[in-house]
Amino acid sequence: MAAAGVVATLIVSPSAVNAAEGPGPAAPAATSKTTPLRYDHLPPASAGASRFVLDAGTWLPDRTLTYRFANGTADVGGFEQRSAIRLALDLWATETNLSFSEVTTGGQLVFSFVTDNHSDGFPFDNQGGVLAHGFFPPPTNTTSIAGDVHFDDDETWSTLSQSSSAQPIDLRTVAAHEIGHALGLRHSADRNALMFDFYNGSHRFLSADDIAGIQAKYGE
Ligand SMILES: [Ca+2]
Numbered sequence: 408m409a410a411a412g413v414v415a416t417l418i419v420s421p422s423a424v425n426a427a428e429g430p431g432p433a434a435p436a437a438t439s440k441t442t443p444l445r446y447d448h449l450p451p452a453s454a455g456a457s458r459f460v461l462d463a464g465t466w467l468p469d470r471t472l473t474y475r476f477a478n479g480t481a482d483v484g485g486f487e488q489r490s491a492i493r494l495a496l497d498l499w500a501t502e503t504n505l506s507f508s509e510v511t512t513g514g515q516l517v518f519s520f521v522t523d524n525h526s527d528g529f530p531f532d533n534q535g536g537v538l539a540h541g542f543f544p545p546p547t548n549t550t551s552i553a554g555d556v557h558f559d560d561d562e563t564w565s566t567l568s569q570s571s572s573a574q575p576i577d578l579r580t581v582a583a584h585e586i587g588h589a590l591g592l593r594h595s596a597d598r599n600a601l602m603f604d605f606y607n608g609s610h611r612f613l614s615a616d617d618i619a620g621i622q623a624k625y626g627e
């Protein structure tokens with residue numbers, strides 16, 4: 408976790424940072440619980456894009472990445488929530504030559520549940536709206552926050568499959584999307600991709616576009 412006061416780079420360009428921090432025209436309002444919700448503050452794929460978009464960050468040459476659970480949510484049991492996140496990691500590991508190893512201190516990908524302002528410059532917004540966020544790898548982020556995933560604990564989290572964007576929110580799906588960012592994928596322009604920017608219920612698989620993206624970055 409970053410020290411208090413550190414403003415991390417969740418997104419790359421200054422214009423994108425401004426869009427994330429203010430109610431800019433590019434940020435659609437998605438406050439109804441029955442309409443798609445934004446996974447995170449990251450901007451959509453730029454106009455003209457048609458598929459996955461790679462961030463410059465990468466964990467290479469590392470191929471075995473470490474992860475840690477910093478805390479949990481009270482919404483579901485500890486075993487179930489950890490399993491959901493491990494299954495989300497496995498989605499990506501299956502399609503690449505990356506593997507993930509759990510650690511109890513440190514860790515490249517650190518998962519935590521937080522609310523409101525949690526000292527990284529990207530405060531959460533109560534229930535609805537933004538669900539989570541994930542931080543790109545180095546060198547996009549040069550502090551330990553690189554690779555970390557924060558879940559908004561003002562959402563009601565579930566480990567059961569969900570057919571809409573209504574509460575509760577499918578932890579496995581949101582974790583899988585944010586892990587995509589933590590590995591260096593930006594939002595895809597492909598509406599069928601897990602890495603499309605809106606959550607509309609469970610998406611517990613990688614689409615062809617997601618697989619093409621992660622393999623473009625890390626190989627098969
Ligand atoms: Ca980290």
Ligand SMILES: [Ca+2]
Pocket residue numbers: 531532533534535536537538559561562
């Ligand atoms: Ca929220």
Ligand SMILES: [Zn+2]
Pocket residue numbers: 446447449584585588594603604
């Ligand atoms: Zn996202």
Ligand SMILES: [Zn+2]
Pocket residue numbers: 525527529540557
């Ligand atoms: Zn955060």
